Amino acid sequence: EVQLVESGGGLVQPGRSLRLSCAASGFTFDDYAMHWVRQAPGKGLEWVSGVSWDSSSIGYADSVMGRFTISRDNAKNSLYLQMSSLRAEDMALYYCAKGTSSMTTVMNYFDYWGQGTLVTVSS
Amino acid sequence: DIQMTQSPSTLSASVGDRVTITCRASQSISSWLAWYQQKPGTAPKLLIYKASSLETGVPSRFSGSGSGTEFTLTISSLQPDDFATYYCQQYNFYPWTFGQGTKVEIK
Numbered sequence: 001e002v003q004l005v006e007s008g009g010g011l012v013q014p015g016r017s018l019r020l021s022c023a024a025s026g027f028t029f030d031d032y033a034m035h036w037v038r039q040a041p042g043k044g045l046e047w048v049s050g051v052s053w054d055s056s057s058i059g060y061a062d063s064v065m066g067r068f069t070i071s072r073d074n075a076k077n078s079l080y081l082q083m084s085s086l087r088a089e090d091m092a093l094y095y096c097a098k099g100t101s102s103m104t105t106v107m108n109y110f111d112y113w114g115q116g117t118l119v120t121v122s123s
Numbered sequence: 124d125i126q127m128t129q130s131p132s133t134l135s136a137s138v139g140d141r142v143t144i145t146c147r148a149s150q151s152i153s154s155w156l157a158w159y160q161q162k163p164g165t166a167p168k169l170l171i172y173k174a175s176s177l178e179t180g181v182p183s184r185f186s187g188s189g190s191g192t193e194f195t196l197t198i199s200s201l202q203p204d205d206f207a208t209y210y211c212q213q214y215n216f217y218p219w220t221f222g223q224g225t226k227v228e229i230k
Contacts, residue, residue, distance in 0.1 A: 045221040105217040109157035113166035
């Protein structure tokens with residue numbers, strides 16, 4: 001059974017940093033690209049970032065480019081999102097999602113999702 | 124970026140109704156479209172990929188159609204478990220983009 005378990009969310013002041021983690025199990029982690037998708041309260045889904053199976057290809061939404069850094073550790077079956085210079089508009093539930101391709105910029109939809117971790121940005 | 128527009132934003136229907144949701148892309152995405160269902164407090168669930176391919180385990184009352192710029196998700200006979208928000212997502216052009224969602228409510 002595929003499981004994606006996010007952690008690391010919490011309350012953070014504007015301008016500060018936070019690191020999210022996602023622990024994956026039930027599939028061959030290093031065969032697939034992995035992604036972060038977020039959902040602001042009461043809003044729709046927004047793809048945030050993705051990383052290819054071997055970390056050679058990484059992509060970001062314009063809204064987080066230069067502030068967020070995605071990474072993965074295939075030995076630990078884990079995905080990470082380092083978020084810095086956080087803004088009020090970054091407040092959202094952050095989902096870890098398994099891609100359906102090994103490359104982040106090629107034909108990815110999301111067949112498994114974690115339960116999400118909530119990031120609250122407020123002073 | 125490709126813009127995905129869903130209609131309607133909200134839909135009121137009764138159990139047993141046939142329900143259709145439309146998703147339009149700002150340019151042709153061939154058949155590279157997925158549909159997700161999201162219930163309150165839970166993660167999205169993949170229903171359909173490649174416009175019309177049913178994900179394993181998804182009831183056959185769900186179907187998808189379309190290509191190019193116009194797509195539909197149809198629920199042939201709405202069940203109580205189907206009241207949820209539905210999202211389309213294109214995966215032809217990076218970055219991946221979603222529609223704004225269609226909430227299916229009880230009439």
